[in-house]
Amino acid sequence: MREKMERRSFILLLIAVSIAFGLILKPFGGAIFWACAVTVIFAPLQRWLLRKIGDRPNTAAGLTLLILMAIVVIPVILLTSAFVSEGVQFYQRVEAGEIDPREIMQRLRDAFPWLDQVLVELGIDTQNLRERVSQWLMGATQFLARETLSIGQNTFSFLISLTLMMYLTFFLLRDGNQLIKLIIRALPLGDERERALFQKFAEVTRATVKGNLVVAIVQGALGGIIFAILDIPGPLLWGVVMAFLSLIPAVGAAIIWFPVCLYLYATGAWVSATVLLAYGAGVIGLADNVLRPILVGRDTKLPDYIVLFSTIGGISLFGINGFVIGPLVAALFMATWQIFMRDFSGEEQPAKPE
Template sequence: MNYKKVQAGFFLSLFGLVVILSVAVFLPYIYSIIFAFILAVVFHPVYKLLLRLSFFQRFRGLASFLIVLLILFIILLPLITIGLVLIKEASSLYSSLVQDEFSYKLLEKIEISINTLMPQFASYDLTANFDSLAKDTLNFVIKNLGLIFSNVLSIVFGFFMTLFAMYYILKDSPKIKNQLILLSPLSDKYDKRITAKLMLAVNSVIKGTLLVALIQGVLAGLGFWIFGVPNPVLLGAITVIAALIPAVGTASIMIPTIVYIFATGHFLPAIGLTVWAFLLVGMIDNILRPKLIEKDIKIHPLLIFISALGGLAIFGAPGFIIGPLIMALLYAMIDIYKEEFQNYLRNSR
């Protein structure tokens, strides 16, 4: 028996076992690690700006720590503030929908119109079903307060784990990159190109899709507040989600809101919000998105939407971001494939 073969087989078996155990250890925090890499890529340009100063070149850890503080300031604090306002506005909205007489009158008018246009739905009591739905929703929230609180704590812990991991990823980014290239069986040329394309894809998806949707939601919420629409923060948050859906977009929130304002007799605010929605909320997508999305990687909005839904189905809530990033990685790999094998593809025809 060849001793070297036995030794190699034993080592590979042991190595495989250790890899499996290591994956099992890191698996509970895999989302935090993924988001840490995403944030590190997004904020890497800011980190490089800090490193231009000779002081931070000697203290890379301090530069990384300042980026963590920056993220806390621009992400965590606004999220906490908006979350508290959302809870307050959602409670206020529930009270107004259940108790407000106008809401029931509006529902009755809608019900009459539906019964007139579609008699087959005449037996459906829209008002009663709305009241039942509102009460069931409130009961569900009350019964699951413990679970909701537990999930909130889990999200907060995961966020701080992400920041902790991101600190070391930024601080040791050259070492991490060199080690990955060293361990990869591909040539260094391929590794560097894949890394560059992936970073480009991450920035394109985050800036070109999520950032644009966030800006549209903020502008929509600001417009709701200026023109006196109730619960502007809640509606703005819903607008962010709507902005991510192709062919639906912000219009699915803006138009019903404008119609509601008209129905309540506030004609001037409705006209003002219409102009605001068209000039700011709607046009910002056409102005910003082409500038934020890199020319080298362009993903169709429908594919982003489908990949987000697929990500949600497979990975849960984090999949809303992970799904589009996987699609972006696929685009990057296809792009490299076309560049590297274009001569072969042409000659094979």
């Protein structure tokens, strides 16, 4: 009886200190998450370096971090700096009245008067709608500019998070295998199940980060190039925004280029508008429709509609980190139910790890 009470008390203590430790780490959740994700992605490189230089884990982890800095961190910092600079210029043009969202809305209304009739038939108050859209456009441009300024003002906080992420990544690269073995020993789920879940975590994280980032870079670059060619203000700014929005499957970058296309039609720039429409649907959209299923859906082994809903849901709950966390939770959900059906429902599970 006493032993049973001691075990229960210890389990309660274990839960309490685990929750307390989680709360302590909560402010650094983003840095910890990305350290884990980067470790999963660059672990094959670290293992390759270990084979080349021998059993020197500190050196291999350090070289891996240097390569990470060279191909990811430094380019992102340079791009962010350019993005902030162009965002400040855009904000100044809005404040100076050179760019007027209400004027843009009025030109769209004048160019497409049939929209009013369609909206009336749908029971939508067009006058209030125009006011709301104008207010939204003004608010969106000001919000974008404020966030751009905020990035510049919060450089110190960003550098602290980046430093913590890189610091933790070094130790995860060096000691990751031992940590996984320790977790497998500690969790009471069954070693085989835990290894399957860890493998799924690695597969999905690698696929979503690499796949979505490749799609984002491609679509952002394509969008920025066509905006520059057509002499649309702020091509770098809008290219980066399209890259972020392309993390949302199906719609993504079209949230930016399609309204710009309508505005070009409204202002009489028919050639530029037609070029942008054809380019957006045929080139930018093709990059999403071709690359995402290949790089994300195939490697995560998730249906396209699951990837779509889990990505949007993840972003709505967790912000920018959600484009990885959403599909990851969906994949672990499906993997857990597959294990349950195999081990507890008597169903055969023919799928084998490749």
